[in-house]
Amino acid sequence: MRQTQRLLSTSLTFAGGPAEVAERLRAALLQAHPGLMAALPGGPRTHADQLGRALTWLVHHLDRPPVLVEGTGRLGAALAACGIDPGQMRLVGAALAEAMRAGMAPGQWRQDFDLAWRSTWQHVYEWIAHGAVRAAYDPPVWDATVVAHELRRPDLAVVRLRPDLPMPFRPGQFARFQVPGQPAIWRPYSLAGAPRRDDLIELHVRAKTTTGVSGTLVHGTRAGDRIRISRAEGGMTLPEQSTRDLLMIAGDTGVAPLKALLTELADTGDSRSAVLFWGVRDLNELYDIDEIAAVARAARRATVVPVVSEGDPGPYASGLVTDAVAAYGEWSDHEVYLAGPPLMLAATSLALQQLGVSPDRIHHDAPE
Incomplete structure (x- = not known):
């Protein structure tokens, strides 16, 4: 095992180090298995960083089988949560060996390097597959x-x-x-x-x-x-096929998931209009307004409307957020997303229905 570890470490160094090998491996996988990379969260830089960390971890822990088996099993569970079938991973070993070879000077790539990487990957693949199967019975953390x-x-x-x-x-x-x-x-x-x-x-x-x-x-x-x-839960996500414009209403830290929705609109170039009302008691509670306003500017058609209920509202609207929503426009054709304290959810949902919004277009997670 330690001889194999030395071969992996030496060849990784000869090939330019984990970062360079990871970038070549990412490019090879993107070409051979575009669906595999698309299933992973993040973009190209994130994927390369993750692959680089994985290669470093693998070489470092190769002489500790219990840690290696447990870690790769957890990787299999995480990949299964991303929707990746273990069968999609079969050819990663060949791509990895090629990413190593391509970074070496002529004559540096040796048969024992190739054998070490391919045999190591075969074991890793089996442990990943086992972890993916186990994830169906033991949800990943x-x-x-x-x-x-x-x-x-x-x-x-x-x-x-x-x-x-x-x-x-x-x-x-x-x-x-x-x-x-x-x-x-x-x-x-x-x-x-x-x-x-x-x-x-x-x-x-x-x-x-x-x-x-x-x-x-x-x-x-x-x-x-x-x-x-734990794994992500909840159905307060954007409908992919809908063309309805969006109304979002947040109370306090309920602005977090709605900020995420605005970020998704910006990152995808979505053409739907979105208006986010953020109801707070005073100006000090607008703790994230600069970042949220920047996200809205990056989206194609997004507006943020802070509403301050007590004290000096500064440049923003004053009063109850439900009154500001009612005064702003007509919402019966919108998909509506609510997030905030339980009492706020109940009161806002009732006010929206009185404004003509159908209950099946009002989305929020159940309070806990």
């Missing part, structure tokens, strides 16, 4: 690293995480999170982020205390910390 933590208000943080393995989600969905020291508790949070561009997940977390999952995420989390994530 992703380990993630906190890459940024910003305290936007004394009780609210925006946290960005990078899962170790590809984690699929659709803008508008949520997942459940577990923090160190509280292994029995999982709490749901909406997923903001740009899955077409990168593999980062963004959370908007408000905490009433310094304890619990929310308190830990806001007050006790720093870059480099490790967090666990």
Whole structure:
């Protein structure tokens, strides 16, 4: 095993290192299996980075079989969650060997290098396939690293995480999170982020205390910390075939999934009109307005309307968000997305129905 590890490490160095090999491997897989790469979250840079990290991890752990089997099994489960069938992975070994050979000077590629990579991949493939089968009975969990933590208000943080393995989600969905020291508790949070561009997940977390999952995420989390994530859930996603324009109404941190929907409109160049009303109590609660306004400007037809209910509204509308919605326009032909506290969801849904919006066009996740 250690002899094979030395061959892999030496050949990886001769081929230009993990980053260069990963880029060649990504290009080869994109040409041979475009559907395989398209199923993974993120864009070309993300895919190359993930492949580079995977190659480094594989070589580093080759002499630790239990870790190797467990890690590749979890990769198989993650790929299955992305909709990738293990059969699509069969030819990756040949593509990997070619990506190694292509980076070496003439005469450097040796038969023992080729054999080491192909035989290693055969074992890895079997463990990945086993993990994919196991995922049908044991839903996968992703380990993630906190890459940024910003305290936007004394009780609210925006946290960005990078899962170790590809984690699929659709803008508008949520997942459940577990923090160190509280292994029995999982709490749901909406997923903001740009899955077409990168593999980062963004959370908007408000905490009433310094304890619990929310308190830990806001007050006790720093870059480099490790967090666990369940698979993405929820149906508050954009309908792909609909041509209806969109009305979005957020309360407090409910703006996070709607920010994700705006990001999706921007990244796909969607021509649907979207208006996001963000209801807050005072100006200090507009903790993410600059970023959300920038996302709206990047979309083709998106508008953000902050509504401040108490105190000086500054340059924004004042009053109740439902009154601002009613005064802004006519919404009966729109698809409507709501996110916020439970009382806000109930009151806003009722107000929209009184404005002529059909209940089957009002979308929000069930409060927990």
